Amino acid sequence: MKITLSKILYYIEEYLFPSGCALCGRALLDIEETWYGLCRNCRTEIGIEEGERCEVCGRPLISEIGVCLPCRNGGAHSYDRIVCIFPYTGRFQKLLIAYKYGRSRALGNFFLEILKKALELLPLQELKSPVLVPVPPRPGKIKRSGWDQVEFLAKLLDGEYRKAEKKALYGAENTPPGAFPVRRCLKRLPTKSQKELNREMRKTNLAGKIRSKNAPKEAVLFDDVLTTGSTLDACAEALKKAGAEKVYGICLFYN
Ligand SMILES: [Zn+2]
Numbered sequence: 620m621k622i623t624l625s626k627i628l629y630y631i632e633e634y635l636f637p638s639g640c641a642l643c644g645r646a647l648l649d650i651e652e653t654w655y656g657l658c659r660n661c662r663t664e665i666g667i668e669e670g671e672r673c674e675v676c677g678r679p680l681i682s683e684i685g686v687c688l689p690c691r692n693g694g695a696h697s698y699d700r701i702v703c704i705f706p707y708t709g710r711f712q713k714l715l716i717a718y719k720y721g722r723s724r725a726l727g728n729f730f731l732e733i734l735k736k737a738l739e740l741l742p743l744q745e746l747k748s749p750v751l752v753p754v755p756p757r758p759g760k761i762k763r764s765g766w767d768q769v770e771f772l773a774k775l776l777d778g779e780y781r782k783a784e785k786k787a788l789y790g791a792e793n794t795p796p797g798a799f800p801v802r803r804c805l806k807r808l809p810t811k812s813q814k815e816l817n818r819e820m821r822k823t824n825l826a827g828k829i830r831s832k833n834a835p836k837e838a839v840l841f842d843d844v845l846t847t848g849s850t851l852d853a854c855a856e857a858l859k860k861a862g863a864e865k866v867y868g869i870c871l872f873y874n
Pocket residue numbers: 640641642643644645657658659660661662
């Protein structure tokens with residue numbers, strides 16, 4: 620692992636104010652561990668599950684073929700395809716809670732690596748110049764919590780793209796994995812929190828409440844948790860209304 624100034628700062632911070640491994644609590648011992656907020660054991664145990672995934676929502680398939688059961692019953696979507704990575708249960712859930720509520724920026728570094736790998740599960744080679752679009756938070760949410768966990772990842776993804784651009788590696792045939800420009804082109808109008816609503820209510824709650832300006836032709840939406848997919852759907856609809864032709868999505872967790 621290349622040592623950079625920010626990695627050293629993470630190490631010093633962990634040394635002064637130890638928080639330990641986000642999963643097992645063991646002390647973090649070196650620069651690599653403090654950078655990712657996880658001990659080496661826990662980090663190697665958490666990877667992207669291999670195997671068949673649903674062609675629509677990207678959840679791993681259990682005994683279904685092609686499309687998962689919820690998607691078969693769920694009707695049409697505005698997005699073309701999504702991929703989601705970890706089930707929102709057990710230690711995976713613990714990971715998101717530590718990131719989201721514990722505000723572990725180190726876990727953001729870990730999620731960045733995961734996102735970069737997971738982007739390869741989408742057929743991005745079919746696209747000319749995909750642009751990453753973060754799902755916007757509800758207005759007021761950030762004011763209350765003071766931290767936007769999706770925006771933090773947007774910043775990291777943006778940083779990756781800038782680094783790649785600097786190295787002049789970026790080109791149509793030579794895009795390094797996970798390095799795509801980020802565009803914050805969605806806006807969410809005030810709505811109720813999706814959390815308290817059922818599937819049908821989630822859909823109507825967001826109807827017309829997401830707006831897009833300056834939408835890219837090809838977008839990859841990203842968000843932290845996929846539940847019914849209605850938020851991604853509403854975002855994809857807004858992007859397509861504003862001129863996007865293809866909209867993919869990527870979510871770190873699925874319910
Ligand atoms: Zn651990």
